[in-house]
Amino acid sequence: MKAEIRENLLARLRSGEPRFPGIVGFDDTVLPHLERALLAGHDLVLLGERGQGKTRLIRTVTGLLDEWTPIVAGCEINDHPYAPACVRCRRLAESMGDDLPIAWKHRSERYGEKLATPDTSVGDLIGDVDPIKIAEGRTLGDPETVHYGLVPRTNRGVFSVNELPDLAERIQVALLNVLEERDIQVRGYNLRLPLDILLIASANPEDYTNRGRIITPLKDRFGAEVRTHYPLDLAAELNLIKQEARLDWTELGADLPDHLIEVIARFTRLVRESTAVDSRSGVSARFSIAAAETAAASAVRRAALTGEDHPVTRVCDLPAAVHTLRGKVEFEVSEEGREVEVLAHLLRRAIAETFRSTLGGMDLSAILDKFDEGVQVESGELVPAAELLRRIGPVTGLAKIMARLGMGAGDESPGHAAAALEFALEGLYLMRRLSKDDVEGTSVYRT
Structure with missing residues (x-):
């Protein structure tokens, strides 16, 4: 044999x-x-x-x-x-x-x-x-x-x-x-x-x-x-999530844009490297897979509640993974009681790193000009894509932002546009170009 x-x-x-x-x-x-x-x-x-x-x-x-x-x-x-x-x-x-x-x-x-x-x-x-x-x-x-x-x-x-x-x-x-x-x-x-x-x-x-x-x-x-070992580089982590995550197993399958998959991959790697996490227990690849599925499920839930035709995962769907997946990570004893805080901080770091790698150096003045005019944009996990686009209004150069994020000709739905804009807003906030107030599951972006 x-x-x-x-x-x-x-x-x-x-x-x-x-x-x-x-x-x-x-x-x-x-x-x-x-x-x-x-x-x-x-x-x-x-x-x-x-x-x-x-x-x-x-x-x-x-x-x-x-x-x-x-x-x-x-x-x-x-x-x-x-x-x-x-x-x-x-x-x-x-x-x-x-x-x-x-x-x-x-x-x-x-x-x-x-x-x-x-x-x-x-x-x-x-x-x-x-x-x-x-x-x-x-x-x-x-x-x-x-x-x-x-x-x-x-x-x-x-x-x-x-x-x-x-x-x-x-x-x-x-x-x-x-x-x-x-x-x-x-x-x-x-x-x-x-x-x-x-x-x-x-x-x-x-x-x-x-x-x-x-x-x-x-x-x-x-x-x-x-x-054996965990994926050594970001590309392998991305491939693993794309291969293993079940995103379309329901009739109302959600689209998970590539830039959010990258956020989840970076998030997983940051959790593995964190001193707050017990390195001996490791952080399973199931963590990133479940995070992707949880974020997509949040988009599906929004579509079911608001009547969206095609759910697309947005940045506002990512925090759901922090609360549901903390049991997959073994923390150091000194971090007891701070698990959600630690994971939320690492998620923000992952979003910031992904923003720098995808939209860093890009001219986003058209978005900032909106806020200079006094606009405030409220988003959240139950805000439909069309409503988010209406609140921010037309944005010059949106097609370039979507292209930079890997959204091709077939990704022109309101859901994809909203996903790109919300990611840009969150990135600008993390780069200290905008302010944000989080209240009961909603986020208000302002100058």
Whole structure:
């Protein structure tokens, strides 16, 4: 099975085909180490903080298996027709010869996974005596009375143990033979069952060193340890949000403009770097994904309440993420009670950085002239786009602002125009060119 993965991986490397589709930000760091481990035929551990895509990466390895593979029909452990391992299949092969019934298994079915929970037993992973089979008349010493666990049932496939350090040490011992001798032992049975399997485990560094640990003999049997990480640059963070965030799963799907995706990406990176946040726990990629979905949901809610035809997310929708996602971040003890304040400050910094990178240096005097005439503009999460545009009036150069923010020819709705203008207003406020009063969910921009 490992040779099968090796051949298919080499074929994709030579052809330039994607090896691990859907994996973002690991091309030059994690994936080369993973590919070397697979080419060497090593079982491995993926080590990284929460939300770094470890499970997603493990599941993509099955894409390197052959699309279809033959097995002995009805075999619980997917025996190869030419080399059956279990007692049942060996008996069938001896009695039926070339008439041995064959079934075909898709590569998506050659994957097994177990979350290491405290109640996991050796029987769950390896197997145990099946009392039903004994009640049917088989003797206790008959190997066919064994009920195979998850590992042997994934024979000739990829098996994953998520959060391996959380597995009790006495249960980890049961995996020693699987990794070295490639067989299993079930209670007192004289059973030697050679397994053809790739075992990949995931672990969090905090669990790995403190709350739990991988026992030394088991660590020694893994051929490779591969460290994962959060996206290293802003571009990878942006791609991750665009790929993973579900923004159109309702009938009234909201549009999330690129400049707001950039704000969320910068916000996530600032939270990770903040001294107020416990760096050991990490800030999951799920934080940025959920932030994008929450902001879009705020726009959908506004459209439902005000009757807007097509909801477009605006700056006023971003603070909703601060209140709903604070539970995803572990703060330092000294910051207890200031969680919302810290996140709100970091969000303002992210908006300011995005404003400088997109509209910085652009002539926005047409907007400032409106306020020099005494105009005050009230906005908020329940102010429709058309009403916001009416309150500020015609703005010279609005098309250039929208173009600078990445809004193309198809983004000419009132919602997009309002999103661009409100972002410009918020940026001017953060650059101290305008003032703003926040009262009960509404913002009033003025000179």
